[in-house]
Amino acid sequence: MKGGCCPGRDDLCTVPYLDTICYCDLFCNRTVSDCCPDFWSQCLGVEPPFIRNTCERNGNKFFTGQTYKENCNLCTCGPSGRWECEQNTCLIEPDVIHAINRGNYGWKAANYSQFYGMTLDEGIRYRLGTQRPSRTIMNMNEIQSENLPLYFNAAEKWPGKIHEPLDQGNCAASWAFSTAAVASDRISIQSMGHMTPQLSPQNLISCDTRNQGGCAGGRIDGAWWYLRRRGVVTEDCYPYQPPQQTPAEVGRCMMQSRSIGRGKRQATQRCPNTHNYHNDIYQSTPPYRLSSNEKEIMKEIMDNGPVQAIMEVHEDFFVYRSGIYKHTDVSFTKPAEYRKHGTHSVRITGWGEERHFDGTSKKYWIAANSWGKNWGENGFFRIARGDNECEIETFVIGVWGRITMEDMHNHHHHHRRRHT
Structure with missing residues (x-):
């Protein structure tokens, strides 16, 4: 001593x-x-x-009242010399990762440091954030195929026009991230690369507040309404700021626009990022819903670009690392608090098929998540296609940018640098 x-x-x-x-x-x-x-x-x-009043851990003695954190649970040294630990279900459960990697599920799991120490409830509360569309929206008409290739990736057909996945952090705003990402890709494709904006999710999170919850979840139909009627600026102009303390904080809206006729709008404020002077407003047309038929979704992606999809995220999806995701049964024998799910929205950018030696094949979608590029396959994931895995084919949306020849001409001159 x-x-x-x-x-x-x-x-x-x-x-x-x-x-x-x-x-x-x-x-x-x-x-x-x-x-x-x-x-x-x-x-x-x-x-x-009173040695009995000490608890031991890794060869060290702790006294009554001392604590340590084990993953998402706080353990306290009790008066009887026993550790008393909280019993939260953690977002990262090592036995789930091992069970997936040992089993023959067709995909691999991994531990992610940004999720370690979070509870499953927190993961579902802070990392998803799309509300199911209302019944009237779910009843939007589905638009009612030809030769489709076995493999298609929008990033290969339209190089430089499909945007990298962003990271929503602990902000339940996949509703804003997936909408901004699909609109960014569609405007880039439609303008034949004259405009390649990465649109700002923060603009939607902070300004689209009508019946929306910002970082506490929102609806994609509300996001598309805002994109059509008000428009948003680029990520570079209005950068994303993940919430610091309470995930519900949103930050005040720092961008307004006014009508300049013919449905077009112009920003009335400077960019929140003072180094950027391009506060152009980008808008979309009303979104349209595709049928749940995989062929029609494929044709839409191949003809017009990535689409937006809503999916149910289960506890095992958080640890996805690679392969073709299917929800597994590894937590089926555990109590109910280990089996939870929430609604999320993502961008589908392509599809493919994995052929096996025994003659069978597995069909998949290629989709972009918004959990950063170190998650999954560089921020993307593959998920089983054709059998509505995690309801990913239930509600799929396409959209057009609102672009004129004049827009393309103007942008061609002052936007030559690529926003990544």
Whole structure:
């Protein structure tokens, strides 16, 4: 023990111990919990009186009331010398990862440091954030095929026009991220590369507040209404700021637009990013719903570009690393709190088929998530196609940008640099 035994009461007579400090003055004897473990033997030459009041972990002794965090659970040293730990279900459960990687599920799982320490409830509350469309929206008419290739990837057909996945952080705003991403790709394709904006999810999160919850979840139909009627600027002009403390905080709206006739709008404020002077407003036409027929969704992607889809995210999707995702049964034997799901929205950018030696094949969609590029396959994932896995084929949306020849001409001159 460093610090030595100090006579009487000396509050400065302390020694660092694990992630705290302990006392070694004679006054220490007044209480058990903050004396150094070897205080009695070193300073008083007696056996420690209450070893049963210490808990052990990795060969270190802890006193009653001391804590440590194990994944998403806080453990406290109880008076009987036993650790008492919270029983939360964690977002990252190592046994789930092992079970998926041991089994023959067709995909691999991994631990993600940004999810470690979060509970499953927090993952569903903060990392998804699309509400199911209302019944009237779900009843939007489905538009009612030809030769479709076995493999198609929008990024290969339209190089430089399909945008990289962004990271929504702990902000339940996939409704804004997927909408902005699909509109960005569609405008780039439609303008034949004259305009390649990466549109700003933050503009939607902060400004599209009519019946929307910002980082607490929202609806894609509300997002498309805003994109059509008000329009948004680029990510570079209005950068994303993940919430710092409370995920529900949204930040005030820092961009307004006014009508300049013929349905077009113009920004009335400068970019929140003061280094950017391009505050052009981008708008879309009303979105249209595709049928749930995989061939029709494929044809739409091949002809017009990526589409937006709503899906149910289950507990095992968070640990997806690679392969063709299908919801697994690894948590079926566990209590209900280990099996949870929430609604999310993503961008489908292509499809493919994996042929196996035994003659069977697995069809999949290629989709972009909004959990950053270190998640999944560079921010993308593949998911089983054709059998409505996780309801991904239930509600699929396409949209057109509102673009004139004049827009394309203007942008061609002052937007030559690529926003990535």
